[in-house]
Amino acid sequence: MKKYLGLLQFEDPLYDYLKYDIQPQLTGFIEEPSYNVYGLNGSNLVFLYEEIQTGAKMIGKYFYSERDENREEAAEKLEREYANLEQARALGFDEPPFYIARPLGKNSDLGELLIIEYCEGELLSSVINRAFQEDNAALLFDKLAILAHFFAEMHNRSASEEPVEFSLTCDYMGKIIEQCVASDVMSPEEAEYFYQCAAAWEERSEMWEDNQVLVHGDATPENFMFSGDDGLETFDLERSMYADRIFDIGRIAGELKHFFLMNYPDSFAAEPFIGHFLWEYATHFPDREETFQSITQRVPFYMGLTLLRIARNFWMEHDYRVRLIGEAKKCFQEDEENDDTRTDF
Numbered sequence: 001m002k003k004y005l006g007l008l009q010f011e012d013p014l015y016d017y018l019k020y021d022i023q024p025q026l027t028g029f030i031e032e033p034s035y036n037v038y039g040l041n042g043s044n045l046v047f048l049y050e051e052i053q054t055g056a057k058m059i060g061k062y063f064y065s066e067r068d069e070n071r072e073e074a075a076e077k078l079e080r081e082y083a084n085l086e087q088a089r090a091l092g093f094d095e096p097p098f099y100i101a102r103p104l105g106k107n108s109d110l111g112e113l114l115i116i117e118y119c120e121g122e123l124l125s126s127v128i129n130r131a132f133q134e135d136n137a138a139l140l141f142d143k144l145a146i147l148a149h150f151f152a153e154m155h156n157r158s159a160s161e162e163p164v165e166f167s168l169t170c171d172y173m174g175k176i177i178e179q180c181v182a183s184d185v186m187s188p189e190e191a192e193y194f195y196q197c198a199a200a201w202e203e204r205s206e207m208w209e210d211n212q213v214l215v216h217g218d219a220t221p222e223n224f225m226f227s228g229d230d231g232l233e234t235f236d237l238e239r240s241m242y243a244d245r246i247f248d249i250g251r252i253a254g255e256l257k258h259f260f261l262m263n264y265p266d267s268f269a270a271e272p273f274i275g276h277f278l279w280e281y282a283t284h285f286p287d288r289e290e291t292f293q294s295i296t297q298r299v300p301f302y303m304g305l306t307l308l309r310i311a312r313n314f315w316m317e318h319d320y321r322v323r324l325i326g327e328a329k330k331c332f333q334e335d336e337e338n339d340d341t342r343t344d345f
Helices: 013-027 071-089 124-134 137-157 166-182 188-202 246-263 271-282 288-311 318-332
Strands: 002-007 035-040 045-051 057-062 098-100 103-107 113-117 213-215 224-227 231-234 241-243
Touching (some): 013 103, 071 098, 071 103, 071 113, 098 137, 124 137, 124 224, 124 246, 137 213, 137 224, 137 231, 137 246, 166 288, 188 288, 246 288, 271 288, 288 318
Parallel strands (some): 098 231
Antiparallel strands (some): 002 035, 035 045, 045 057, 057 113, 103 113, 213 241
């Protein structure tokens, strides 16, 4: 969603920065550019700037604002995301079919501002909604296969020799639980139950067996865009890090579960699409069956974590948030005898 806010004024310090530092990278120097400004949704202040004469577009993300008044922390976030984008692009994601947005500039004097390329295409969230509206399962199956291929490439190209440190993910889950309790959607008794679940999963050897890879870190349907027949573009790598590959894969599975729960009374409506996504991901490994078995053992934990993460959002209806917590419980209760549930797609 974007909202038109007007023209960028000549006297605004941002104007000269765009004119002299950013615009030439996109179109060459323009003597008197004019920029339409649009506000975008995001955890930070995010804007779309469109140069009227050329149609060139760029995204501005401010890390320092009234939303986040810690200047030192904002500066660290700016440097981290800029470095993350450069690191990921260096893996070969600087050309189609899989493309990560190019950082165009950073400016600490302008609210710890990051400028990146604008990506064109259809968001995964739009694809999911369109598949619902058109009753077009094939559309969603196709795009999930492309997304799975992208993740396999990103994870395999960046694989390290460092083992997964699963306790860090359990610590993160603890913070999510605290936020759910603070927002009055989870009781202290339920919180204790989830802490026990985390402790039980932490004892499972398979949660530690893989090596760390570079993960997107914020794998939500709003952060992936499809272009052409097989192209995919992504951005917003603020939370990118080295972790278990299932941090991304389980997040997408959980997000699919969430989208289907909002649209269908059947709690299992998302399962064919989740299974397809996981099976397609496993396609890009030497032993597809072995890879599928490995990831499906770990996915339920990350799915449950994702549902808890969504449930903390106070703007959702309370009853639905409670339902998400109930579905998260089911994920954490998954055991090994239920792992081999693949359907061939």
